[in-house]
Amino acid sequence: MTRAVRLTSRFAVVTAAVAAVAGAALALRDPVSGLDRWYAFTAVIYLPVVLVGAAMTQRQPRNPVGWIFLVSGWALPVSTALHLIGVVDGRAPAAVGIASSVLFVLGVPLAALLGVLLFPDGRLGSRRRRALAWTYVVALVLLLVYSVVSPTVVDGSEVANPIAPPGAWGQAAEALLVVVLLLGPLIAVAAWALLRRARRTPGDTGAGMRLAAYAGFGCAAAFFACLAVGMSGGDTEQIGVLENCAVVVLGVAAWIGIVRYGLFDTRVVVSRALVYAALTLVVVGVYVGAVVLVGQFARGLVPQA
Numbered sequence: 001m002t003r004a005v006r007l008t009s010r011f012a013v014v015t016a017a018v019a020a021v022a023g024a025a026l027a028l029r030d031p032v033s034g035l036d037r038w039y040a041f042t043a044v045i046y047l048p049v050v051l052v053g054a055a056m057t058q059r060q061p062r063n064p065v066g067w068i069f070l071v072s073g074w075a076l077p078v079s080t081a082l083h084l085i086g087v088v089d090g091r092a093p094a095a096v097g098i099a100s101s102v103l104f105v106l107g108v109p110l111a112a113l114l115g116v117l118l119f120p121d122g123r124l125g126s127r128r129r130r131a132l133a134w135t136y137v138v139a140l141v142l143l144l145v146y147s148v149v150s151p152t153v154v155d156g157s158e159v160a161n162p163i164a165p166p167g168a169w170g171q172a173a174e175a176l177l178v179v180v181l182l183l184g185p186l187i188a189v190a191a192w193a194l195l196r197r198a199r200r201t202p203g204d205t206g207a208g209m210r211l212a213a214y215a216g217f218g219c220a221a222a223f224f225a226c227l228a229v230g231m232s233g234g235d236t237e238q239i240g241v242l243e244n245c246a247v248v249v250l251g252v253a254a255w256i257g258i259v260r261y262g263l264f265d266t267r268v269v270v271s272r273a274l275v276y277a278a279l280t281l282v283v284v285g286v287y288v289g290a291v292v293l294v295g296q297f298a299r300g301l302v303p304q305a
Helices: 002-029 034-045 047-059 064-088 094-105 108-118 127-149 167-175 178-199 203-231 237-259 267-297
Strands: none
Touching (some): 002 034, 002 064, 034 047, 034 064, 047 064, 064 108, 094 127, 108 127, 108 178, 108 203, 108 237, 127 178
């Protein structure tokens, strides 16, 4: 069990780092929009979330919060990389865009909803919190369904989804989009529930919980901003970058809770995760740099990587 958890967490850290660097390389090397470049940037700065998840899961494998952060921190960089592949390669199969949308749901919304509600021990406790947890699970399932059957793929582009249901079923699928409008209020409720628990918890544990609750309110504010921009006829994709950054703040808050307040007693694991992530980034950075140099000085002489 311990070995499987360790291998899983290391795989998540390494693949998330590779995906983040690959997405950044695609955004810098190919002609993409400025918004896509910002998405690639937020995928890189989202890496602390997967590191926090790796630290939690290795120290407390039975705590679901660690797995939520691990999945979230892994899913968003991979989702961004797939999205950029779909943007750069116009002939990429629709499955790439669908996978990107599915993984995005497992990124920001998962951490902002269940990650905040269950922080830090993963226990539900009261009936009210259990009801909230089931509400969030249902909301995430509906978002996953919409990401699979939405009319278009590649995050709202004009590329038609070949598996989207037609007619009345298609309209029913579009109705699922209302769940997106509820994300802000649902995240705010989760943050408020965590803040109430933090006020009843003394010492460093309560301080760490309050920090995470305030970060949760920041996540909710980002989704409220997205809703306000959308209702005013603005471009909500611009707010998507802010939503990603807001959950990074949540990951950093959890990190501070680990290092300063000792919430999970994971300092040794954190240092190991940082070493693996740093080595991965160095290796991938050297590879990308070599590819760019070869492309510049030996263009036409060697196959393009």
